[in-house]
Amino acid sequence: xxxxxxxxxxxxxxxxxxxxxxxxxxxxxxxxxxxxxxxxxxxxxxxxxxxxxxxxxxxxxxxxxxxxxxxxxxxxxxxxxxxxxxxxxxxxxxxxxxxxxxxxxxxxxxxxxxxxxxxxxxxxxxxxxxxxxxxxxxxxxxxxxxxxxxxxxxxxxxxxxxxxxxxxxxxxxxxxxx
Amino acid sequence: xxxxxxxxxxxxxxxxxxxxxxxxxxxxxxxxxxxxxxxxxxxxxxxxxxxxxxxxxxxxxxxxxxxxxxxxxxxxxxxxxxxxxxxxxxxxxxxxxxxxxxxxxxxxxxxxxxxxxxxxxxxxxxxxxxxxxxxxxxxxxxxxxxxxxxxxxxxxxxxxxxxxxxxxxxxxxxxxxxxxxxxxxxxxxxxxxxxxxxxxxxxxxxxxxxxxxxxxxxxxxxxxxxxxxxxxxxxxxxxxxxxxxxxxxxxxxxxxxxxxxxxxxxxxxxxxxxxxxxxxxxxxxxxxxxxxxxxxxxxxxxxxxxxxxxxxxxxxxxxxxxxxxxxxxxxxxxxxxxxxxxxxxxxxxxxxxxxxxxxxxxxxxxxxxxxxxxxxxxxxxxxxxxxxxxxxxxxxxxxxxxxxxxxxxxxxxxxxxx
Numbered sequence: 001x002x003x004x005x006x007x008x009x010x011x012x013x014x015x016x017x018x019x020x021x022x023x024x025x026x027x028x029x030x031x032x033x034x035x036x037x038x039x040x041x042x043x044x045x046x047x048x049x050x051x052x053x054x055x056x057x058x059x060x061x062x063x064x065x066x067x068x069x070x071x072x073x074x075x076x077x078x079x080x081x082x083x084x085x086x087x088x089x090x091x092x093x094x095x096x097x098x099x100x101x102x103x104x105x106x107x108x109x110x111x112x113x114x115x116x117x118x119x120x121x122x123x124x125x126x127x128x129x130x131x132x133x134x135x136x137x138x139x140x141x142x143x144x145x146x147x148x149x150x151x152x153x154x155x156x157x158x159x160x161x162x163x164x165x166x167x168x169x170x171x172x173x174x175x176x177x178x
Numbered sequence: 179x180x181x182x183x184x185x186x187x188x189x190x191x192x193x194x195x196x197x198x199x200x201x202x203x204x205x206x207x208x209x210x211x212x213x214x215x216x217x218x219x220x221x222x223x224x225x226x227x228x229x230x231x232x233x234x235x236x237x238x239x240x241x242x243x244x245x246x247x248x249x250x251x252x253x254x255x256x257x258x259x260x261x262x263x264x265x266x267x268x269x270x271x272x273x274x275x276x277x278x279x280x281x282x283x284x285x286x287x288x289x290x291x292x293x294x295x296x297x298x299x300x301x302x303x304x305x306x307x308x309x310x311x312x313x314x315x316x317x318x319x320x321x322x323x324x325x326x327x328x329x330x331x332x333x334x335x336x337x338x339x340x341x342x343x344x345x346x347x348x349x350x351x352x353x354x355x356x357x358x359x360x361x362x363x364x365x366x367x368x369x370x371x372x373x374x375x376x377x378x379x380x381x382x383x384x385x386x387x388x389x390x391x392x393x394x395x396x397x398x399x400x401x402x403x404x405x406x407x408x409x410x411x412x413x414x415x416x417x418x419x420x421x422x423x424x425x426x427x428x429x430x431x432x433x434x435x436x437x438x439x440x441x442x443x444x445x446x447x448x449x450x451x452x453x454x455x456x457x458x459x460x461x462x463x464x465x466x467x468x469x470x471x472x473x474x475x476x477x478x479x480x481x482x483x484x485x486x487x488x489x490x491x492x493x494x495x496x497x498x499x500x501x502x503x504x505x506x507x508x509x510x511x512x513x514x515x516x517x518x519x520x521x522x523x524x525x526x527x528x529x530x531x532x533x534x535x536x537x538x539x540x541x542x543x544x545x546x547x548x549x550x551x552x553x554x555x556x557x558x559x560x561x562x563x564x565x566x567x568x569x570x571x572x573x574x575x576x577x578x579x580x581x582x583x584x585x586x587x588x589x590x591x592x593x594x595x596x
């Protein structure tokens with residue numbers, strides 16, 4: 001059983017937003033909402049300044065608070081540990097939006113909650129998620145965290161990395177390479 | 179006499195329209211009451227239309243958004259179902275635990291509990307994007323780990339228990355009423371503390387994620403139960419006698435006053451320790467607590483939640499030797515107003531700090547590309563939309579109308595039937 005995850009190489013990301021646009025067109029994300037976005041963060045004080053750049057999306061947590069919060073199992077864990085929302089079962093109570101420490105979810109104009117699916121429909125066809133395919137600097141890597149032959153496995157073996165808000169105990173599967 | 183006739187006074191039901199008919203020769207108090215009921219009817223109808231608009235258009239007509247997903251409707255829902263539990267628990271002292279002094283209000287309290295629960299359900303129904311889908315999938319695809327699933331299940335069952343309890347009480351079937359009453363007490367505590375847990379289990383929102391919240395909710399619901407029943411006792415006497423308490427109600431009135439003193443003291447102690455322990459936390463819980471103590475919530479916290487919420491009522495209720503029944507009733511009404519403000523503040527405060535890192539105190543700045551609109555540093559704003567406001571006003575009006583109507587038409591006292 002695969003355990004899907006993604007790495008974001010902060011050294012390679014140039015925040016061109018190609019991932020954001022690719023995601024929007026691949027998944028028909030409505031105006032004013034996003035399943036994936038980029039961050040430019042200036043750090044430090046003059047003259048010791050640096051800029052952090054990265055692309056963010058759902059962390060597909062192994063211990064996902066949104067899955068516990070959902071009253072109808074609309075938010076559930078699919079193959080490979082991917083957290084997805086079943087649009088039919090979603091009642092729009094927004095408990096998952098409240099429960100998510102990362103604010104990766106939004107209310108779709110059609111009345112259900114939506115977020116990143118790691119493009120599971122593409123992954124099932126053997127393709128990478130849209131954001132990964134389109135990234136011009138190959139800053140994004142998708143793969144099976146348990147497969148020693150996978151690039152993502154080797155990256156996490158060799159490079160320093162972090163996850164968002166580890167103190168939440170959610171065990172995210174989106175890793176930021178330093 | 180058929181089953182319905184044992185519950186409802188049909189003659190009174192057919193006269194229900196008279197409630198809204200202005201009699202020229204009526205005393206001023208009654209005329210004012212008629213005007214008030216007419217205004218409430220209009221408000222309730224407008225609220226009903228607002229509910230339909232909300233059901234049809236969903237979040238498009240709400241003031242909430244993806245960063246502030248819960249708003250005034252959640253607060254109002256919690257407000258009304260807190261009344262349900264409180265009314266049920268306080269009145270159970272009479273018909274479940276056998277304290278004779280509380281027995282006269284048992285039926286009316288259970289009826290009011292039912293009304294507030296039904297109105298609460300209508301509010302949460304208009305807040306949900308797809309309320310009917312919840313009815314379906316809560317049964318077909320339940321998630322027992324979800325406090326919201328438990329909320330729907332417990333309150334749903336609770337309504338059934340309340341209806342049964344009311345029917346048994348109205349038919350003077352005391353043995354069954356007691357059994358239903360015991361189940362009702364358990365459900366009242368379970369449902370309302372679980373509602374506290376909906377917030378307390380939101381680990382991502384540190385201001386809510388506090389083990390005291392379920393207890394805090396329960397304490398507030400007891401305050402509301404005692405206070406509503408005290409107001410009911412005084413007001414129904416006052417309308418009958420032209421402004422004073424009947425001698426036979428004095429013991430009950432005094433017992434409710436004492437209970438209210440106890441419950442208000444508990445709320446006071448819990449409030450003090452909730453806020454002091456939050457001050458010892460780091461990060462969001464501390465920031466939000468400071469927003470209460472000295473920030474944007476300062477006035478509504480100190481004035482409504484603290485001063486009018488329990489300090490002033492306690493002073494008036496404890497000094498009741500010198501306070502008239504009218505003053506005691508007024509003081510008992512204040513916490514109900516505060517309970518609404520408290521819930522409104524609580525719901526908004528838990529969400530008002532964006533979970534995304536923004537400008538840090540050390541000058542660390544972060545610029546977010548597309549994601550959500552209005553993602554600025556500091557506190558996220560929330561203003562209820564017109565539709566949300568009308569639903570809240572309509573709900574208050576509907577509760578008053580249904581209670582008044584029910585008191586007039588249900589057989590709370592058994593007259594001899596020929």
